[in-house]
Amino acid sequence: MQFHHHGYVSGDPRRQPVAGVGIDRPVDLPEQMDVLVVGTGPAGMITAAQLSQFPGVSTRIIERREGRLEVGHADGLQARSVETFQAFGFAERLAAEAHHVTEFAFWQPDPADPRRIARAGRAPDDPKGLSEFPHILVNQARVLDYFAAFMADAPTRMSPDFGIAYVDHEVCPGREFPVRVTLARTTGERAGEQLEVETKYLVGADGAHSRVRTAMGRTFEGHSANHAWGVLDVLADTDYPDVRVLSTIQSSAGNMMVIPREGGFLFRLYVDLGEVSQDDAGAVRNTPAEAAIAQANAVLHPYSLDVKQVAWFSVYEVGHRLADRFDDDAAEPRVFILGDACHTHSAKGGQGMNVSLQDGFNLGWKLGHVLDGRAAASLLTTYDAERKAIAKNLIDFDKAWAAAIGSKADGSAEAAAVPEHFTSTIEFRTGFRTEYPPSMAVAEGTHQALATGFPIGQRFASPRVARVADTNPVHLGHHATADGRWRVYVFADAAAPGDPGSVVASTAQWLTTSPDSPLVGLPEGVVVHDRFDLKVVYQQHHHAVEWGQVPDLFKPRVGPYALVDRGCVHATLPDEDVYALRGIDRAGVIVVVRPDQYVAAVLPLRAPEELTGFFDGLGPR
Amino acid sequence: MQFHHHGYVSGDPRRQPVAGVGIDRPVDLPEQMDVLVVGTGPAGMITAAQLSQFPGVSTRIIERREGRLEVGHADGLQARSVETFQAFGFAERLAAEAHHVTEFAFWQPDPADPRRIARAGRAPDDPKGLSEFPHILVNQARVLDYFAAFMADAPTRMSPDFGIAYVDHEVCPGREFPVRVTLARTTGERAGEQLEVETKYLVGADGAHSRVRTAMGRTFEGHSANHAWGVLDVLADTDYPDVRVLSTIQSSAGNMMVIPREGGFLFRLYVDLGEVSQDDAGAVRNTPAEAAIAQANAVLHPYSLDVKQVAWFSVYEVGHRLADRFDDDAAEPRVFILGDACHTHSAKGGQGMNVSLQDGFNLGWKLGHVLDGRAAASLLTTYDAERKAIAKNLIDFDKAWAAAIGSKADGSAEAAAVPEHFTSTIEFRTGFRTEYPPSMAVAEGTHQALATGFPIGQRFASPRVARVADTNPVHLGHHATADGRWRVYVFADAAAPGDPGSVVASTAQWLTTSPDSPLVGLPEGVVVHDRFDLKVVYQQHHHAVEWGQVPDLFKPRVGPYALVDRGCVHATLPDEDVYALRGIDRAGVIVVVRPDQYVAAVLPLRAPEELTGFFDGLGPR
Ligand SMILES: Cc1cc2nc3c(=O)[nH]c(=O)nc-3n(C[C@H](O)[C@H](O)[C@H](O)COP(=O)(O)OP(=O)(O)OC[C@H]3O[C@@H](n4cnc5c(N)ncnc54)[C@H](O)[C@@H]3O)c2cc1C
């Protein structure tokens, strides 16, 4: 965590210095803004939180509810989401209060007496150790709380505008604020009152029944029938041995999932209520909690459940659905939909909140860069291109998984395949399967061979290195906060700093001085460090890196006192050689990582012009 | 973190349910209280924070300053302190904002040109990996902030009473509230106004110039002359390469220490101003910051320092002093002094805040237990007995260290010994050297051989085990929060649970039912779990521990719904055998750990009567 460079801070360093639109932020919703986000679910909150780091961009986030979410909704967070929270500064704090998943258990009818269930298998959750972050289970409300705290402490001092619902919008091209939006107050004395506002961009993160989607005229196609689940968050007494292990139960009485939750006592049950026929007319939604509990007891036999408190109960009725596009226009998008507003899937895969978060993380920085004049508006077309394919994959994964665990416990091959299916989909479940195709925001894989451990288009898997200035072993990627900057990781050639043949030195020289360098010719008042987070990693032990010999490019001066940021120079750990572990060419490599942590380019250290090529493709400097 | 067992909590789980004296806690200082703590430094705050966990005990903490500490004072936190903060729930959060020390650097005159300094050596900070916690540097104010947040969220909802100074006290034996204390308001309209209050116990944590100590008539003896340091927290530009490494500089121009600090930019300089003669009459205290900076520049030559902001400057004048006793009475103490009020030493060893914290952690639970009727008042006599010896050792350590690094850089053996001295005192520096002698709170070492890795009287070094219910690998000791309970760790014999010969089973049976068991015959309304945190560790893999076979003693029921706490049953990790690593006898061992994390007893599993012997010695059940 870096602070004090704007002068000494006595209190909580997580509270960033106020700046830009945060200085006089109007309490009430203004009539005009750069971005209007609809909905404070995970998708909306992460988008707004990311934009809260752009002091020049005015963002508002509205929510029809009158306050924070208090209970219920999703609870599964993959390692990829926790990795994302790390960039927002609350991964450790959330993980400390969450349940950690380390194993999965599978229960099926006892072959000796199929009316009873018996444990059929167990599997480690992440056998390959894919991530340094845990897989956790915690109420969605807490995730939203942490995003709210983050944006409140951001330079823009943001907070959601509760009690305001989106009603309709209209895009009027050619205007400065081309999206005219009709809103309505939902609470207070003026409930029902309508408001008209104008925004440059509208973000519909308003859930599965999205009105933004409808107003855009997008279709939402999928499986004709929905699947219904009785979802119960309970405090209960039970002799079911795996009540604190994530488990699927396929019994002769039906199917169920048991989700241990935060705090050591609470758990969630997903009681399968089956496919909902077209003519159900909402009947399933009236299933009482008691009926779901009775069904849970039937499934658990010979174990039983004595519920003491139902913290939350809902019938979650969902189908596999996908919007035809995630924006309003393929060429000049002004309206976007995210999360459940554009894709829905069963709760069984535990993917909903996670994928929605990545939608928002993907869109947030792009909006920030375009509005801040750092990128061409066409960057926004990559949102639909990148995220729709992911949603499609997800639905395919979810269908297969739902079919497996929803299958009859009849000893069929399908049922028997559950544990295997579980294990083989680990990369998907952790959230690390996403790979964006080449676009203006992802380079071609021409030089991929130079750093095989950083696949282009996939999220940057952080390696450990030694920080030279303070000798700390650190995770290189953990210093990339959600500040909207591009990361340029320079993996040095074999020469030590100061060596006359150092390629790092000549590349740094070119980057610092050449008129063709993407770091040169930035707008008035903007310094390299504001836009680019440049870090160098040398192949030597940190004692062999002489500070005075490191190029100044990696010693940026920041803040009003122009203090040197000494956190940008790294060496190789003696017992953990990043070059060997990540297949990095010892002639030197530049790895470019996007603000949302995806690898954008892998380039030879000797050819920094290629960096120019990549950044020129994004538009203005 | 355990929660929801009192019913579902929607917000931050760190906010504990209000209880006892927290329910109607008076905003203003009342006339009577159980404990009055004077001073909100580290010693006072940890004492109050510990007492905030006792809903039956009314505690107030007064401070003559008008509000929180904003800047300055100590900054070094050993691993032992961070381990302590873990019990108060803020270790991770504080560590995330702190500077982490991994190496130490020693600078001395360059033999080739003694007017210049050169790096003479480096040493790893914790070469033996003594702790899973880091050694960190962060402003004392932040430590105090976290304690304040902890007590505000405690069942007793405590906060310091600022703007109130201690003036004097008198002990009137035989009364229910025997200590009559005179206070004075220091701020606001009523500044100067005196108040009289009565308390059962008075805790003087009022720093080096303690008036409580003076009023008690304690002496404060030591070295006749003080040593003076110019202490500067600065934001500065410098080419000194180790500005982000904890370093000592012995130069021909004088001595200095460089302390990198939180946030990546700030650092502290301790500029040695030498011994202060008796007839100095405060002259040294008037040293201006500019003079200290000029001296720092002279020491650093050929490097230099351009200070941009002085966040804090102070002349810290301190001697080695020790009070003759840490309480007012050897038999029935009612008044205690802690921290700087009873021992002072140089800043160089970085010990001040750490030792003060352990003073308070030691006293806090004892006061809580005595006032709560869980222990005889004589337990309080162990405070002086335990802590005075530690303070004495500390002063000896500090003298030697100060002599070494304060020595002239003259190539003498003393000067050359600095790095070696540093390395050989690692256990002291980490805070793990403390060993309390046998007393009513520490058993004799009769059975020490049964668990050689848990030395009696030393702090319990947490081993890793597998938690059976949720399959998580966990640090056994990290589940011991600062809740004031005794820990009873039962390391099982080799039999699996359910095995008819299981010694754990028979011992659990005895502990649960025998009238001689310390767990039987507790006061009305008190359950075992309120007083004792019992945890069992089996020798098997966690898959081999069948939940239904584990004795109910280790499945306590808690809260209004009598929910089973499933966090008390552990197994052995396949790749980290706690029995082998800690020399635990495979016939089974009971390890008793105090509320302040010190090992109190090691007993054979077959002889639970010895547990009775130990707890009977403490007084009432
Ligand atoms: C009742 C419910 C139960 C769920 N249960 C589960 C579950 O058990 N397991 C699981 O994995 N997932 C569950 N989900 C889905 C999971 O929560 C979502 O996948 C995830 O939250 C998607 O995030 P999102 O931000 O896209 O949408 P949401 O979290 O749905 O957020 C949408 C937000 O927009 C607000 N909103 C809607 N319309 C408007 C409007 N017109 N104006 C202003 N604000 C509006 C809503 O109040 C809401 O706060 C549930 C969702 C709901 C709504």
Ligand SMILES: Cc1cc2nc3c(=O)[nH]c(=O)nc-3n(C[C@H](O)[C@H](O)[C@H](O)COP(=O)(O)OP(=O)(O)OC[C@H]3O[C@@H](n4cnc5c(N)ncnc54)[C@H](O)[C@@H]3O)c2cc1C
């Ligand atoms: C000005 C100063 C500078 C220091 N600099 C360093 C340093 O550079 N390095 C280092 O290692 N250590 C330093 N220390 C010492 C270090 O802070 C202490 O070792 C550590 O704080 C001890 O904690 P404590 O709780 O015993 O006392 P303190 O932290 O001193 O706390 C005592 C508290 O009691 C309050 N108080 C005092 N008298 C009264 C009264 N009559 N009524 C009510 N409240 C009262 C004080 O305002 C203070 O808040 C410094 C201490 C001080 C006071």
